Amino acid sequence: MKSTFATLLSFVLLTVYVANVSATVYQTFDALPQNKQFDYIVVGGNIGGSVVASRLSENLFTSVLLIEAGPDSKNKELLAIPGNYPNSIPCRFHWNFTTTPQEGLGRRSIDYDRGFVFGGSTSVNGMVYTCGAAEDYDRWAKVTGDLGWTWALLWPYTIKYERFKGATGNKRSVGQFNPLSHGYLGKSKVGLPWSGPTKFDNCAMAAAKDPKSEFKFNLDLNSSKPLGLTWTQSMSGEGERSSASKAYLTPDVRRPNLHVLATSQASKKDIRTVETVTAMQEVILSAGAIGTSQILLNSGIGDSAETLGRTLATTSQRSRLVTSTQADPPLIHLRTNATLLPKSNIGNQMYGGAAVLMTPQSRGTVKIASSNPFDKPLIDLGFLTHPFDILALKDGVRTMKRFFAHPAWANYIATNISPDPDAMGEGEWEGLTRSKGAANGAVYPNLKVKGLKGLRILFSPTPRMTVPTDESFVPTGHSMAAIYILSECASGLIKWRL
Numbered sequence: 496m497k498s499t500f501a502t503l504l505s506f507v508l509l510t511v512y513v514a515n516v517s518a519t520v521y522q523t524f525d526a527l528p529q530n531k532q533f534d535y536i537v538v539g540g541n542i543g544g545s546v547v548a549s550r551l552s553e554n555l556f557t558s559v560l561l562i563e564a565g566p567d568s569k570n571k572e573l574l575a576i577p578g579n580y581p582n583s584i585p586c587r588f589h590w591n592f593t594t595t596p597q598e599g600l601g602r603r604s605i606d607y608d609r610g611f612v613f614g615g616s617t618s619v620n621g622m623v624y625t626c627g628a629a630e631d632y633d634r635w636a637k638v639t640g641d642l643g644w645t646w647a648l649l650w651p652y653t654i655k656y657e658r659f660k661g662a663t664g665n666k667r668s669v670g671q672f673n674p675l676s677h678g679y680l681g682k683s684k685v686g687l688p689w690s691g692p693t694k695f696d697n698c699a700m701a702a703a704k705d706p707k708s709e710f711k712f713n714l715d716l717n718s719s720k721p722l723g724l725t726w727t728q729s730m731s732g733e734g735e736r737s738s739a740s741k742a743y744l745t746p747d748v749r750r751p752n753l754h755v756l757a758t759s760q761a762s763k764k765d766i767r768t769v770e771t772v773t774a775m776q777e778v779i780l781s782a783g784a785i786g787t788s789q790i791l792l793n794s795g796i797g798d799s800a801e802t803l804g805r806t807l808a809t810t811s812q813r814s815r816l817v818t819s820t821q822a823d824p825p826l827i828h829l830r831t832n833a834t835l836l837p838k839s840n841i842g843n844q845m846y847g848g849a850a851v852l853m854t855p856q857s858r859g860t861v862k863i864a865s866s867n868p869f870d871k872p873l874i875d876l877g878f879l880t881h882p883f884d885i886l887a888l889k890d891g892v893r894t895m896k897r898f899f900a901h902p903a904w905a906n907y908i909a910t911n912i913s914p915d916p917d918a919m920g921e922g923e924w925e926g927l928t929r930s931k932g933a934a935n936g937a938v939y940p941n942l943k944v945k946g947l948k949g950l951r952i953l954f955s956p957t958p959r960m961t962v963p964t965d966e967s968f969v970p971t972g973h974s975m976a977a978i979y980i981l982s983e984c985a986s987g988l989i990k991w992r993l
């Protein structure tokens with residue numbers, strides 16, 4: 496079987512730069528063991544890569560090489576401080592991507608952040624922890640015809656990866672979460688707010704207690720019914736961010752069979768070939784939505800519809816296979832000015848709300864600008880190119896207006912600072928939203944390459960079976976939880992050669 500996929504398994508390594516030396520993580524290619532052969536090569540030190548490298552290397556007879564383009568996150572306090580996001584995270588830990596001019600946003604290009612460091616984006620993100628709705632996962636199962644994707648079969652993985660820590664600093668958190676909804680023996684810390692409750696929290700909770708309120712209290716979002724008001728959980732604990740690398744790699748890198756190479760970018764083809772490593776079993780691509788697309792495109796997989804059709808004859812995914820992405824929900828930022836100003840003299844507190852679209856119908860693409868793997872890819876999020884997205888956002892703004900209309904906010908001046916769809920014409924609202932609405936977040940492709948042996952792709956999140964791309968969708972929540980679930984699930988599939 497090895498020879499069938501030999502071509503794909505030779506990876507070119509481009510050493511980007513040499514960072515400070517650590518005892519357990521290789522900083523240079525030359526430091527790697529002599530023969531440069533491993534059972535598995537995992538590309539990308541993000542959730543998928545960290546989880547899979549950790550789980551595969553549990554078997555001490557299996558050798559695993561994990562390759563990460565960015566630097567080690569060890570001793571980087573700035574990354575460990577929870578709440579340091581986003582402004583205090585230096586750009587040396589970012590890819591500094593910018594999108595192509597967005598047709599749906601008045602042809603503006605927007606910054607598109609991704610983590611360039613161990614842990615990938617989990618080292619630089621907002622840490623907000625939500626699992627999404629059971630219906631989202633059940634829909635994966637329905638679309639794929641694979642019961643393995645039902646929430647009932649996937650949620651046990653949350654128990655596997657979670658190490659629930661409650662609130663830091665002995666803060667009481669009774670009544671702020673459901674103890675039965677969490678795992679306590681896993682690797683990734685999940686916690687509750689370490690401060691508060693704030694005046695905002697108290698008002699929101701008072702409104703939620705009103706039996707007539709549309710916005711009811713929800714004890715724990717792992718009820719898999721994510722509607723309502725809740726105490727936000729985050730992937731942090733004991734005063735620290737719990738990145739994927741901190742949770743999975745730092746403890747396991749002492750294993751003699753797990754090799755982690757930092758500051759090295761993997762690619763298939765390069766004009767400046769530096770080094771090559773070989774996997775005896777499989778290559779697992781987990782370089783995130785952008786990085787994985789770039790590697791595949793640079794490898795000649797997905798250059799054109801024809802190539803794809805041939806290479807992937809057994810799949811139903813054709814021309815859009817590699818380039819399809821699902822854009823992260825655009826945010827309409829309402830925080831440009833204060834939304835709520837206290838009427839009485841209680842200081843300068845201001846609170847804001849944002850409408851976030853969790854079910855975008857718009858789709859984008861990732862393309863390469865050249866065959867040089869160091870060139871930035873062309874990222875087109877396709878934001879607001881589908882009419883549904885504009886309608887849904889408009890509805891979101893109205894929902895928020897109803898939320899702040901509750902008497903619980905009576906002592907505050909609630910002002911609408913984003914374009915108000917009820918105060919202007921349809922065209923004007925849409926125009927302002929497209930030209931002013933900021934957009935941040937992640938790209939989520941929802942696909943997997945089949946028909947290529949020896950190569951797995953941990954696109955996040957990726958149902959196990961081929962999904963026609965037009966059916967691709969992500970859970971209605973922040974993406975980390977779903978990706979941890981899928982990564983733990985994928986580790987089992989790889990380990991047991993399924």
Ligand SMILES: Cc1cc2nc3c(=O)[nH]c(=O)nc-3n(C[C@H](O)[C@H](O)[C@H](O)COP(=O)(O)OP(=O)(O)OC[C@H]3O[C@@H](n4cnc5c(N)ncnc54)[C@H](O)[C@@H]3O)c2cc1C
Binds near residue numbers: 540608616761
């Ligand atoms: C600013 C920001 C805020 C966010 N906030 C939240 C939040 O609050 N809650 C939440 O749940 N989610 C949040 N997310 C999303 C979440 O962090 C990501 O969806 C999640 O981390 C998974 O990302 P990924 O695996 O697709 O890619 P990434 O995490 O970006 O991982 C890709 C990894 O592969 C590496 N890589 C890329 N190319 C190569 C190559 N050629 N060779 C070697 N290595 C390579 C990269 O350096 C990186 O480490 C946020 C994301 C961002 C960017």
Ligand SMILES: *[C@@H]1O[C@H](CO)[C@@H](O)[C@H](O)[C@H]1NC(C)=O
Binds near residue numbers: 611
């Ligand atoms: C992003 O920019 C910073 C600052 O210029 C730089 O240090 C870092 O290496 C850049 N990231 C990448 C992936 O090139």
Ligand SMILES: *[C@@H]1O[C@H](CO)[C@@H](O)[C@H](O)[C@H]1NC(C)=O
Binds near residue numbers: 831832912913
């Ligand atoms: C926000 O506040 C500034 C300064 O007070 C003002 O000039 C601007 O018009 C306000 N923007 C909106 C959208 O209300």
Ligand SMILES: CC(=O)N[C@H]1CO[C@H](CO)[C@@H](O)[C@@H]1O
Binds near residue numbers: 629650
């Ligand atoms: C108590 C609780 O809500 N935990 C749940 C987490 O999600 C699964 C699937 O819906 C439930 O079965 C658990 O009971």
